[in-house]
Amino acid sequence: MTYDFFYKLFGSQVIAAIIQSLLPLFVFILPFALFAVWLERKVSAHMQDRLGPMRVGWHGWLQTVADILKLIQKEDIIATANDKPLFNLAPVLVFVGTYAAFAAIPFTSAFIGSNLDLGVFFIVAVSGFVVAGILMAGWASNNKYSLLGAMRSAAQIISYEIPTVMVIITIVMITGTLNLNTLSQLQTGHFWNWMIFGGPVFGVSKFLMIPFMIISFGIIYISTLAEVNRTPFDIPEAESELVSGYHTEYSGMKFAMFFLAEYANMFAVSAIVTALFFGGYQSPIGYIGHLLGLPWLVPIEQLFWFTAKGLFFVFVQMWLRWTLPRLRVDQLMTACWKYLIPIAFADLIIIGLITLI
Amino acid sequence: MSLYDIIFYLFAAITVLSAFFVVTTRNIVYSAYYLLFTFFGVAGIYVLLGADFIAVTQLVVYVGGILILLLFGVMLTNKITNVQIKTGTVKLAPAAVGVALLAGTLFAGLLNTNWKTFVADVPASTAHTLGLLLLQQYAVVFELLGILLLIALIGAASMARK
Numbered sequence: 430m431t432y433d434f435f436y437k438l439f440g441s442q443v444i445a446a447i448i449q450s451l452l453p454l455f456v457f458i459l460p461f462a463l464f465a466v467w468l469e470r471k472v473s474a475h476m477q478d479r480l481g482p483m484r485v486g487w488h489g490w491l492q493t494v495a496d497i498l499k500l501i502q503k504e505d506i507i508a509t510a511n512d513k514p515l516f517n518l519a520p521v522l523v524f525v526g527t528y529a530a531f532a533a534i535p536f537t538s539a540f541i542g543s544n545l546d547l548g549v550f551f552i553v554a555v556s557g558f559v560v561a562g563i564l565m566a567g568w569a570s571n572n573k574y575s576l577l578g579a580m581r582s583a584a585q586i587i588s589y590e591i592p593t594v595m596v597i598i599t600i601v602m603i604t605g606t607l608n609l610n611t612l613s614q615l616q617t618g619h620f621w622n623w624m625i626f627g628g629p630v631f632g633v634s635k636f637l638m639i640p641f642m643i644i645s646f647g648i649i650y651i652s653t654l655a656e657v658n659r660t661p662f663d664i665p666e667a668e669s670e671l672v673s674g675y676h677t678e679y680s681g682m683k684f685a686m687f688f689l690a691e692y693a694n695m696f697a698v699s700a701i702v703t704a705l706f707f708g709g710y711q712s713p714i715g716y717i718g719h720l721l722g723l724p725w726l727v728p729i730e731q732l733f734w735f736t737a738k739g740l741f742f743v744f745v746q747m748w749l750r751w752t753l754p755r756l757r758v759d760q761l762m763t764a765c766w767k768y769l770i771p772i773a774f775a776d777l778i779i780i781g782l783i784t785l786i
Numbered sequence: 787m788s789l790y791d792i793i794f795y796l797f798a799a800i801t802v803l804s805a806f807f808v809v810t811t812r813n814i815v816y817s818a819y820y821l822l823f824t825f826f827g828v829a830g831i832y833v834l835l836g837a838d839f840i841a842v843t844q845l846v847v848y849v850g851g852i853l854i855l856l857l858f859g860v861m862l863t864n865k866i867t868n869v870q871i872k873t874g875t876v877k878l879a880p881a882a883v884g885v886a887l888l889a890g891t892l893f894a895g896l897l898n899t900n901w902k903t904f905v906a907d908v909p910a911s912t913a914h915t916l917g918l919l920l921l922q923q924y925a926v927v928f929e930l931l932g933i934l935l936l937i938a939l940i941g942a943a944s945m946a947r948k
Contacts (some may be wrong), residue, residue, distance in 0.1 A: 442789060443789065512815075515815075515816075515819065518819075545838075546838065546911035546913060547838055547839060547842050547911070547913055550839075550842050550846070550913075551842050553846065553850075554842045554843075554845035554846045554849070554850060555845065556850065557845060557846065557849040557850030557851075557853070557854065558822075558849065560850065560854050561819070561822055561849065561853060561854065561857070564854070564857050564858075564861070565819065568815060568857075568861060576861070580858075580861070580862075583854060583857075583858070587850075587854060590850075607913065
């Protein structure tokens with residue numbers, strides 16, 4: 430594991446722990462956010478028959494770097510009516526909530542921030558900080574659009590947490606573990622051992638489970654999409670009615686932090702879906718490292734597969750954003766409370782009965 | 787002083803200081819956000835004691851549930867565009883007597899109880915043991931508490947509809 434490696438290298442637990450906790454941020458989230466923002470603009474452009482950014486670098490791939498440089502230079506505007514301490518703290522709190530989730534996500538078998546036994550439960554818990562941060566941003570902005578956006582966002586995240594947790598309970602019921610690392614290890618072998626195909630145990634129950642697992646996957650994907658405030662669930666920042674929701678008043682680096690948190694969150698929920706249903710970091714077709722007898726190659730391959738699966742779901746999120754229109758507030762709540770929660774509940778009971786067979 | 791002690795005092799300081807500010811600050815939204823840090827500190831202390839499940843549950847229930855509800859309540863029921871939401875001090879003398887009595891009782895309890903202290907291994911994970919206990923030994927109590935919460939939920943919903 431990486432922690433032991435750094436501990437041997439520096440001989441200090443504190444330094445090793447700090448490096449371990451900063452690794453996902455600098456090695457993964459920042460490059461990912463740069464790439465994902467560019468990808469989003471390219472995806473949206475090509476879906477609307479445009480080209481998107483083309484000027485900076487090959488097909489505009491340095492556009493995000495240029496944007497970041499611009500954002501750093503911007504003046505940090507704080508209006509006199511803003512509540513200054515809370516206004517400054519809010520982007521940090523939102524990012525803390527998002528980044529804490531990465532502590533429990535296994536990137537490869539060799540790297541997990543903290544091998545928590547309560548992994549998924551922990552991730553659900555820290556999302557509470559995101560809600561508190563968004564409400565803080567909305568209130569401290571002292572602007573009715575910001576406050577309305579924050580209220581809508583908080584109501585939405587809290588409502589859609591219920592179907593998410595129900596699907597997580599379904600998976601926990603089958604596998605008996607909350608640890609995402611163990612969960613990924615269980616789904617080893619080939620792709621038919623993934624949870625979406627009924628899990629690693631071969632038998633009648635596996636085939637009975639497949640349709641219900643697909644339903645579960647649909648529910649968790651829709652509800653996590655709502656939790657990260659993406660279209661079709663983006664009424665918290667609906668441009669046509671609320672300017673830009675809870676980050677209307679933010680400029681410069683503070684806006685960039687909200688933006689970074691949003692993209693980090695998109696990857697985090699994709700990673701959770703991947704770890705729960707699509708084998709986490711496991712390869713669908715076996716490892717080249719095992720084939721060639723090079724054991725050090727396996728974690729690198731696993732990192733590749735994990736990133737590829739995560740990026741695929743991020744791409745689907747973007748695809749949906751530029752395909753579907755926005756839901757109204759009442760439709761949003763109806764979709765959650767009248768459809769997703771009852772379906773998730775029935776699904777939970779049926780899968781529970783199947784596991785008893 | 788080991789690393790463990792430093793982390794413990796850090797979390798203890800966060801808890802105590804933020805709890806102090808919760809009651810002294812005048813702005814009620816600030817109080818609510820100081821409460822966030824209190825809950826966070828308490829969760830940290832639970833982690834240091836090896837109670838990982840309780841720590842995470844603390845975050846889910848208090849930060850994700852109660853605190854958000856509190857903020858909603860504060861923001862929806864008051865005039866929000868200008869800061870009119872203040873806490874004040876009333877009836878200082880009876881409050882002081884009450885607090886002194888409570889503090890005295892707690893301290894007396896703390897000092898006079900014959901605490902059982904023994905060195906125990908910190909369990910790697912408590913979730914498994916807790917789950918077994920809740921669904922075997924205390925299954926009836928657990929189910930009854932669940933029904934109680936459900937009744938409260940239905941009651942609140944039916945009252946809100948009127």
